[in-house]
Amino acid sequence: ETGVTQSPTHLIKTRGQQVTLRCSSQSGHNTVSWYQQALGQGPQFIFQYYREEENGRGNFPPRFSGLQFPNYSSELNVNALELDDSALYLCASSLVGFQETQYFGPGTRLLVL
Amino acid sequence: DAKTTQPNSMESNEEEPVHLPCNHSTISGTDYIHWYRQLPSQGPEYVIHGLTSNVNNRMASLAIAEDRKSSTLILHRATLRDAAVYYCIVIQGAQKLVFGQGTRLTINP
Numbered sequence: 572e573t574g575v576t577q578s579p580t581h582l583i584k585t586r587g588q589q590v591t592l593r594c595s596s597q598s599g600h601n602t603v604s605w606y607q608q609a610l611g612q613g614p615q616f617i618f619q620y621y622r623e624e625e626n627g628r629g630n631f632p633p634r635f636s637g638l639q640f641p642n643y644s645s646e647l648n649v650n651a652l653e654l655d656d657s658a659l660y661l662c663a664s665s666l667v668g669f670q671e672t673q674y675f676g677p678g679t680r681l682l683v684l
Numbered sequence: 685d686a687k688t689t690q691p692n693s694m695e696s697n698e699e700e701p702v703h704l705p706c707n708h709s710t711i712s713g714t715d716y717i718h719w720y721r722q723l724p725s726q727g728p729e730y731v732i733h734g735l736t737s738n739v740n741n742r743m744a745s746l747a748i749a750e751d752r753k754s755s756t757l758i759l760h761r762a763t764l765r766d767a768a769v770y771y772c773i774v775i776q777g778a779q780k781l782v783f784g785q786g787t788r789l790t791i792n793p
Contacts, residue, residue: 613784
């Protein structure tokens with residue numbers, strides 16, 4: 572059984588650019604959630620996808636968008652990058668939703684210059 | 685969202701028990717209490733969860749107060765590998781985990 576994987580591990584972008592982060596969910600999981608973790612802070616919920624549909628969203632602007640594919644892998648897209656977008660982006664997979672245990676990937680560290 | 689309050693940091697010695705407290709005074713009757721931990725340079729990992737009764741698993745025990753307004757995560761014999769940030773989260777059946785600042789646990793050899 573493979574765990575949650577994320578790519579790339581690290582990324583450097585400049586302000587105004589766009590970025591796509593990728594997540595492969597754990598085998599058999601149909602739900603993917605994305606979180607942003609600033610340095611020294613706890614993770615903050617961005618949104619969740621269940622069976623390719625957005626299933627809840629946190630307090631993030633529309634320039635944060637996502638996709639889930641038929642194999643339940645997912646992408647997080649961020650447009651018009653800002654310096655404050657520099658953070659660790661975590662993906663978590665689970666069955667059905669939040670009452671189930673979430674399994675996190677190692678994250679993608681994004682630096683915006 | 686039910687707010688949780690945890691100490692910023694705690695310290696313990698290797699092979700001793702550790703009791704990590706969490707207050708969640710606004711918890712509702714159907715809200716579950718989950719604990720996750722985040723080791724350095726890793727994503728969070730699930731530790732344990734419960735609703736009303738105390739719970740045990742291979743990693744830890746969870747003691748829940750009778751009024752459910754607080755809980756305690758118990759590591760029975762801490763090891764150096766248990767050094768991490770521990771997050772107490774109350775899940776209200778919504779679509780998100782709400783992480784606080786967590787407790788940074790330091791284990792002394």
